[in-house]
Amino acid sequence: KYCITRAIESYERMYAMAAPNENRPHGRPIRVSALHTVLAQKGAIHIVNTGFEKPAWFTTETIRKESHTWSHSEAHEAVALECDAVANYCGVTDISGTAKFKITGKDSFTFLDQLSCNKLPTKDGRIGLTLFHAPNGGIMTEQTISRINQEHFLxxxxxxxxxxxxxxxxxxxxxxxxxxxxxxxxxxGLLLTGPNARQILEQCTREDLSNNKFSWLSCRNITIDSASVFAMRVSYAGELGWELHMPSWQLISIYESLMEMGEKFGLQDFGGQAFNSMRLEKMYRAYGAEFTEEISALEAGMERFLDLSRDFIGSDNIRKRKTNGVNTKLAYLVFDDQVPAECFGNEAVFFADKLSGIITSGAYGYRVGHSIAFAYLKPEHCKEGTNLTVDTSIG
Known part of the structure; x- marks a missing residue:
């Protein structure tokens, strides 16, 4: 029913003027987090991804809506406030819209090892980032793998x-x-991230959250209030932080406890637009943008997470690519103008009036003060200091 409704909506809008921030309502909501209503009442503007409602940004006392536009909308300033809170104090966002799988059984390690291009975590309570490839070398998915034990992974x-x-x-x-x-x-799930994240979380648990006892890329169950929560010391926003995963029925209670304890530490809600800006500032890639089935870990600049000393699905093809060389590479672009528009993906990138490649994703970097983007370019143009031209929607 949802797919039919959305298909009809797309047909109706086929020849209408479009804008990247258009937020079409038909068939929604259908998949929601337990926090959906709570956040909506606080001013969250939700967008939909694969039917799942995700908070994009939060309205303020002075910014209540945004106009459809290809340039910076009214939300630009609201997102700036969210990024500032995360960078200087602390932010929390709903990450329930994440695909989650539990792998158990005596062959769990061996099973995942044949899929993963990176070495799996070898110690219990550790986290690894990896890509799964197809036999032809294309990236099928990106996964964060948490090792509970040899026979249990998340x-x-x-x-x-x-x-x-x-x-x-x-x-x-x-x-x-x-x-x-x-x-x-x-x-x-929730992401609690920012300089004050540890201080806030310490108000809600008796666990030792120090670097020595809870280091980066580690995970374990902790007790928040009286609930058992799976905590991961990672943050896609690039700040100090913990992902907190739990049964959905616990989500509202844990969120409210964090907000209450975090008020004096400047805790603020933030949404997906701020999240995207901050992950780009840290040069963190995203599936569906930088990671696609057309390219491998080599083109994506993920050699650090690629272990070719062992066999896995796609390893033979990737070894051939490494030997023969690749014809495109991921580059990180920093814009030197103040055109009030961002790259959304698929914009052409030119070197001296010659096509070099294509943008995969972009955003305004509020912490760095300029527009940024990822692009796949000809390898000879992926050098620091290279001058390139990108035509955005308004220049």
């Missing part, structure tokens, strides 16, 4: 590839004694 990935990722896991599970459980709908 995978977190993009909501947009949830169904495909589950199918990929099932497709390659033959011959392995493993169980695959999709926990996307049953678990919710």
């Amino acid at each position: 995978l977190m990935g993009a909501i947009g590839s949830q169904v495909k990722d589950y199918h990929w896991l099932e497709l390659h599970s033959d011959g392995y004694e493993v169980e695959i459980e999709d926990m996307t709908e049953s678990w919710g």
